[in-house]
Amino acid sequence: MDNKDFTKLTDEELLVEKKNLKKSKIFHATAIGFLAGILIFGVASWSLSEEKRIGFLIPMLIPIAFIYGMLKNRNKNKDLEEVLKERGLD
Numbered sequence: 001m002d003n004k005d006f007t008k009l010t011d012e013e014l015l016v017e018k019k020n021l022k023k024s025k026i027f028h029a030t031a032i033g034f035l036a037g038i039l040i041f042g043v044a045s046w047s048l049s050e051e052k053r054i055g056f057l058i059p060m061l062i063p064i065a066f067i068y069g070m071l072k073n074r075n076k077n078k079d080l081e082e083v084l085k086e087r088g089l090d
Helices: 011-048 058-087
Strands: none
Touching: 011 058
């Protein structure tokens, strides 16, 4: 989502942004769950393997990085949510 000034948008435009925000939240929740599952499966299979090679855990940093990025992105939507509450469009 771009850095928009949500206070200047009309109510109709805010409702469109709200719809996009809802879709974005659902996608991020699904993606975080999927990546967390990959992470848990990888750590569990590493812990159950006979040879504990630390190099196997290095690819597990990729899901962690994506999860961190998605959680950090969540803070950008606070402005839109505040404007929606001010105008009573929740």
